[in-house]
Amino acid sequence: MPLVKGSRIAADTFTRVEDDAPIPEQGAVLVPAARFLADAAELMQRAAPVGVIWPNNMDVSELVPYLDKLALVALVFPIFRDGRAYSQARLLRERYAYRGEMRATGQILRDQFVFYLRAGFDAFDVVKNADAAAFEETAKRYSVFFQPTGDGRLTVARSRLKLHGHRDPAAKRVTV
Secondary structure, three states, X not given: OOEEEOOEEEOXXXXXXXXXXXXXXXXXXXXXXXXXXXXXXXXXXOOOOEEEEEXXXXXHHHHHHHOOOOOEEEEEEOOOOOXXXXXXXXXXXXXXXOOOEEEEEEOOOHHHHHHHHHHOXXXXXXXXXXXXXXXXXXXXXXXXXXXXXXXXXXXXXXXXXXXXXXXXXXXXXXXX
């Protein structure tokens, strides 16, 4: 599957390691959740980046002790109408302040690209190369939002307050 990052097709620098396969000594690795949890202490000692493929039926709070060392969390959309990974993404970004790469994988659909972005995803395993162009168009089309979400953008209301030098109640300070 092509990987889309920064609205472009990008090389995936992570090697996917199956449950029973040996972990390469060098290079970034992406391991399934069960393997990660079983070998977390060892994996966190690696000098190379480590990522985890986290299914949407597992609680992301289990990742909290490792978030500062995880380079990538890949959240799985097993079918297009199962949106639990959106909730996981928002929790990781907003509640647990995860700042590493968050990748959407599985059934990634063009018509949901803007929702993935708003939930805090910044990389996507897409089915076709043509999806990358569609993603770029979607990302450019929407620049202003009313609802706060996990992508860190200012809402329209906060932008207006900031523009006019008003106090931002969330920041508890005067902005200019």
